[in-house]
Amino acid sequence: MSQPYVLQLAAQRTQWLSARDSLIAANIANANTPGFQATDLQPFSAALDNAQVSMVSTNPAHMTPGGDGFAEARVVEAESPETTLSGNSVDVENEMMKIGDVNREYTLATNIKRVIHQMMMSALK
Amino acid sequence: MVDPLQSTLRIAGSGLEAQSVRLRIISENIANAESTGDTPGADPYVRQTISFDNVLDRSINAPLVRVRTIGRDDAPFKIEHDPGNPAADSGGFVKLPNVDVLTELADMREANRTYEANLQVAKQSAELLGMTVSLLKDA
Numbered sequence: 085m086s087q088p089y090v091l092q093l094a095a096q097r098t099q100w101l102s103a104r105d106s107l108i109a110a111n112i113a114n115a116n117t118p119g120f121q122a123t124d125l126q127p128f129s130a131a132l133d134n135a136q137v138s139m140v141s142t143n144p145a146h147m148t149p150g151g152d153g154f155a156e157a158r159v160v161e162a163e164s165p166e167t168t169l170s171g172n173s174v175d176v177e178n179e180m181m182k183i184g185d186v187n188r189e190y191t192l193a194t195n196i197k198r199v200i201h202q203m204m205m206s207a208l209k
Numbered sequence: 210m211v212d213p214l215q216s217t218l219r220i221a222g223s224g225l226e227a228q229s230v231r232l233r234i235i236s237e238n239i240a241n242a243e244s245t246g247d248t249p250g251a252d253p254y255v256r257q258t259i260s261f262d263n264v265l266d267r268s269i270n271a272p273l274v275r276v277r278t279i280g281r282d283d284a285p286f287k288i289e290h291d292p293g294n295p296a297a298d299s300g301g302f303v304k305l306p307n308v309d310v311l312t313e314l315a316d317m318r319e320a321n322r323t324y325e326a327n328l329q330v331a332k333q334s335a336e337l338l339g340m341t342v343s344l345l346k347d348a
Contacts, residue, residue: 098341102213105337106271109217109330113224113274115323116231117261120272176326187333194340198347 091200097193100128100157105186107159111174118170122162122179131157216269217334223273224327227261230276231320234259235313242308250298254306256282282307 087095104125114120125131164173234257244254262277284307292301 102217102337105334106213106217106220106269109220109224109334110272112323112326112330113220113227114261114263114272115224115326116227116319117263117274120263176323180326180329183330183333187337190337191340194344198344201344202347 088200088204091197094193094196094200096132097128098190098197100125100131101186101190101193103157105183105190108179108182108186111162111179112176114172115174115176115179116172118172120172120174122164122174123159124162124182125157126160128157211269214334214338216271218331219266219269220271220273221327221331221334223275225324225331227274227276228320228324228327230279231259232317232324234279235317235320238308239310239313239317242306242310242313244306245294245296245303247296249296251296251304253286253296253304254308256284256306256308258282 107123107125111120111122162173162178164175164178166175167173238256241254245251246253258280260277260280261274263272263274265271266273286307287305289303289305290301291297291303294303297303
């Protein structure tokens, strides 16, 4: 049985959020490294748009394109107000804001997972 | 592949380590701001500088930070006329370290701030991991 669509979407969302979280962590850790370029993940919607729509296989010999329909989000350069003399483009305040965003969105996604799960359990019990 | 949240903890850890080395260097500079040489006319304590570098950790595919070099500041020493000082040369001049306490304090503030930011990241990713684990609680 395939997963409910919402559950699958929430899982992809947490995947994307944790990948973004580790990029933000790398930016903050390298806040004083000369020549370090801050990076960010392309938006979740863009990553979803890149995902392939899987074709229905009417014959067992049909080949399906790989992946679960969710393409890995691409890493892009973070927009930064300024680059310091040493070539570092990390803006710590901005990164802390992004950390807060990730935290909030992750809470939302896990709570959605929990609610969907409870819903399914209520049908079972 | 390692879970990105686990690697976040590793990255923040490397940041904390780098900033604490920086704080150590700053405290050494401040502690020795008045350390003159032992013999008359000898050179005093030389200010230390620190520089960071990012290295790609292939096991988690993320740029960790590490201390690249702990160098010496080439700035000229301060010279003071103090004939009574044991380190004074024949003309009565003493070489004092090229440490400016104000610069060190400003640097300390910055190191402190970056340390706190890294700590916040580590706390937050631990919280996110906890959130996922707690999904199992009411299953």
